[in-house]
Amino acid sequence: MEIKRYPFYWVMVMALVSVFAVTSAWAEVGVTETEIKIGGIVDLSGPIAFMGKGVSDGAAAYFRMINDQGGIHGRKVVYLVEDDSYSPPKSVAAAKKLIERDKVFCIFMVLGSAQSLAMYPTLERAGVPLIQPATQNSRMAFPPKKYLFHADPNxxxxxxxxxxxxxxxxxxxxxxxxxxxxxxxxxxxxxxxxxxxxxxxxxxxxxxxxxxxxxxxxxxxxxxxxxxxxxxxxxxxxxxxxxxxxxxxxxxxxxxxxxxxxxxxxxxxxxxxxxxxxxxxxxxxxxILAYAWEMNPAAVEFMKAWAKYNKRPWGFYNWYGWGSAKIMVEGVRRAGRDLTREGLIKAFETFTDYETGVFGSITWRKDKRYGTQECVxxxxxxxxxxxxxxxxxxxxxxxx
Amino acid sequence: MFLQQIASGLALGCVYALIALGFVLIYKATEVVNFAQGEFMMLGAFVALSLMTGAKLPFFLTIFLAVMIMGVFGMVLERMVMRRLVGEPIFALVMFTIGLSIFLRSIAGMVWSTDTFKFPTVFGKSFTQIGSVTISSMDILVVSITAALVIILYLFFKFTDIGIAMEATSQNQFASFLMGISVERVFNLIWAISAMVAAVAGILLAPILFIHKDMGFIGLKAFPAAVLGGFGSIPGAIVGGLIIGLSENLAGVFLPAWVKDVFAYIILIAVLMVRPEGIFGIQEKKRV
Missing domain, CATH: 3.40.50.2300 (Response regulator)
Incomplete structure (x- = not known):
């Protein structure tokens, strides 16, 4: 019996030590010394797969550009995209997978309002923020929800x-x-x-x-x-x-x-x-998006980066994804080096007339979760x- | 207004009828409901699009080739898969066709992307004014090709040997086998013909539906048309399609807005309550 117990205690000790080692280094899930894991859920195989592919490709291009510039406070963005074929039950499953298995820091750009609302209770329980769901549904920001930041005018x-x-x-x-x-x-x-x-x-x-x-x-x-x-x-x-x-x-x-x-x-x-x-x-x-042409510096940056990372011509949805990723990155940047989920929420609440060059000017507060009401x-x-x-x-x- | 809606309804009805025709053909000979019929149509349209814009072939050659390619596709599908399922419960075959429809949609999404395309048509967009009714040349084309197809198929089943063999197979597979009809060949041909009709429908309807991987969902509207007409009857498919197209359009204007999209099904239920075998259907009597 003695012999059998010995390895078990050993494993317990090892486990405890490793847990402390990890938590003392970084207090937040999905954030390491060199990486931030961000999860996205879009339709890649269902009825609006062209939108899902478009917005996630656009966001990926922005994250790649940021990573090539050295990342955010020295951390590179790892963007994990799940396919939900535009079905809310699958979106919830995908959110659970991202949170529990992939251990992402936050969820970014879920395509569709039904999908976003279906997963919101899960996110709230886990304390995971949902940033910039790709929808213009009024229920995203009315009533305001603590863990949900929505930019688009409804x-x-x-x-x-x-x-x-x-x-x-x-x-x-x-x-x-x-x-x-x-x-x-x-x-x-x-x-x-x-x-x-x-x-x-x-x-x-x-x-x-x-x-x-x-x-x-x-x-x-x-x-x-x-x-x-x-x-x-x-x-x-x-x-x-x-x-x-x-x-x-x-x-x-x-x-x-x-x-x-x-x-x-x-x-x-x-x-x-x-x-x-x-x-x-x-x-x-x-x-809801500014026109992408040479007079808009944000668009010039986008077109340059797009041509660098993609062979295909860009489209409207790429531009949207790019703008959303820009908002995401700005939030993480404002949250600082000691990145936590609650810190991210506080950082987004400081957005006052933030100009992306893509969307209208974005303001978020504790009790105001719609970013902008402006359209062109x-x-x-x-x-x-x-x-x-x-x-x-x-x-x-x-x-x- | 009323006449205009009737004209539009007839054109829409022909759209449904054309797709319903594909359902009916396969069911007629093999008693299988092919739920991938809409996807056959989508595939035909995409093949034509590739030939036209990729290989830059002339319009009529494109149509001819696309229809032939789909015919071969139907044959290969029957030979490789459906034949192995002969003798299995009908349920298994139907489930297979549902699976096939999902499979084809995904494949189309991978090969041709998930975007929507416009088919470059050679038929100009002109309108004809008859009294107070305006009809587009596209609608006239749809109506006339549908009519031509129905007549051709009707004559085929009535007067050619292979057509009569198909008719016989649909009535009693075993007896026709004993009479020397190659049931396998009949099945093979009917899948080819049905895929070809689908290709014609896909190309013809491309200006109305546009070409995208989900264009086959229109099959869900064509299905009640086929049932309404009596699922094994070629004229029935046409009449069913026309009734649904007409009633939908008239309901859309003269009844509350929400009625338009459910009206097809209301009519379907009403007709099936009075005549469960459909308008042109023949009550099958099977002795066990």
């Missing part, structure tokens, strides 16, 4: 900015508003924003036309809006839907002003819609190299 805000723009810049007299939206949570948010704006400005909301995710035919929705006499269409759509709607409008010889929320302000939308996008009295988008207005231009969105005017917040 869809309620975007709808208000869109209608502001139609009245103040386009100077539409007596607009008759119609709204076409995907009948799910983000679409409902947008609808809510349009209703609030119409109430505020005492405008007529003449038609509400929902469609189901994955719809390919919009003939009845467009006919309904036209028959209601609408001349301003607010739209919450993704990539393929605007093409279908414009096609119907051309068919019915209908030329309203179209204003879309941010998901459709990608150039591929214009490529799919072709000339139909220019048929109406104008097509505008409330974009974009409009498509025709170009031989392919039609593209360009920014018109600066970042603007809703006026009410």
């Amino acid at each position: 869809y309620i805000t975007q709808a208000k900015i869109g209608i502001d723009y139609a009245l103040k810049e386009l100077k539409m007299k007596d607009p008759k508003v119609a709204v076409i939206y995907q009948d799910d949570e983000p679409g409902q948010d947008y609808l809510k924003g349009v209703r609030e704006a119409c109430n505020h400005y005492r405008l007529q909301l003449v038609a509400e036309a929902p469609y189901k995710r994955g719809s390919v035919d919009f003939s009845s929705q467009v006919a309904k809006m036209k028959n209601a006499g609408a001349n301003l269409v607010m739209m919450w759509t993704l990539i393929r839907e605007p093409a279908g709607m414009f096609k119907e409008a051309v068919k019915l010889l209908w030329r309203p002003v179209w204003i879309t929320a941010t998901p459709s302000t990608a150039n591929v939308v214009l490529k799919l819609a072709g000339d139909d996008a220019f048929y109406g009295k104008g097509f505008f988008g409330t974009a 207005i974009q409009a498509p231009i025709k170009s031989p190299a392919g039609n593209a969105w360009v920014q018109i005017g600066d970042f603007r917040a809703p006026s009410f």
